[in-house]
Amino acid sequence: MGPNLSLNPDAPRRRASPPPFVAPVSLVRWALPVKLYHLLDAEYALDDIHRRRLKISLVPDLNDPFELRGIRLPLPQHRSFWREFLQDIGKHWGVLCFSRSWDSPLLWSHYAEKHRGLCLGFEVSPEIAEPVRYRKSMLPFALDLALPRGGLGYKEMREILFTKYCGWDTRMKCA
Numbered sequence: 001m002g003p004n005l006s007l008n009p010d011a012p013r014r015r016a017s018p019p020p021f022v023a024p025v026s027l028v029r030w031a032l033p034v035k036l037y038h039l040l041d042a043e044y045a046l047d048d049i050h051r052r053r054l055k056i057s058l059v060p061d062l063n064d065p066f067e068l069r070g071i072r073l074p075l076p077q078h079r080s081f082w083r084e085f086l087q088d089i090g091k092h093w094g095v096l097c098f099s100r101s102w103d104s105p106l107l108w109s110h111y112a113e114k115h116r117g118l119c120l121g122f123e124v125s126p127e128i129a130e131p132v133r134y135r136k137s138m139l140p141f142a143l144d145l146a147l148p149r150g151g152l153g154y155k156e157m158r159e160i161l162f163t164k165y166c167g168w169d170t171r172m173k174c175a
Contacts, residue, residue: 033123036098039111045118054120057097059090063110067095070163072138081145095161098122098129130162134169 038054048054059068068086073079099107102119109115139159144151152160 032126034100034126034129036100036122036124036129037102038096038098038120038122039102039107039117040120041113041117045120048120054096056094058094059086062095064164064168066165068160070135070138070165071141071143071160073143077145078143078150081143081150085150098124130158133159133163134166135163136166139163 040048040055044055062068069082071082073082097111101107102121105115108117108119111117112119139156141152141156141160149157
């Protein structure tokens with residue numbers, strides 16, 4: 001049995017409905033699993049192993065203050081809308097990040113208690129392992145404040161979720 005991904009291990013287990021911008025993932029293709037690693041503080045890692053679940057980081061608790069803020073927001077009302085939007089999704093949704101490598105000193109310093117934490121390894125289906133893309137500049141989406149989610153659809157929301165500033169790229173390559 002796999003780990004319980006519940007935020008609260010004492011909460012009743014129920015299937016969460018997906019956010020309005022998440023499309024179902026088809027798992028009909030057969031592929032070999034990929035190895036992914038999750039670095040974290042030793043206390044949380046041991047607790048996760050004991051409870052057979054992983055702690056999901058809520059949006060307000062992410063260690064990069066610019067996470068999910070990589071879009072161009074030229075007007076004050078755009079910035080206000082986006083701040084409120086992130087607060088709203090942060091109440092219900094979180095992020096669970098993995099790396100394809102476990103041996104980066106930068107990752108250990110940022111995510112594993114300054115090199116004192118642990119690294120958990122997993123084999124997962126490639127369909128659920130979306131790679132992060134790194135950029136030097138912000139994404140050029142135009143928000144329409146009259147529409148739900150600012151007019152951003154599934155494709156744009158996925159691009160925002162899986163795009164980070166190139167300074168976080170441990171391979172030190174930026175497009």
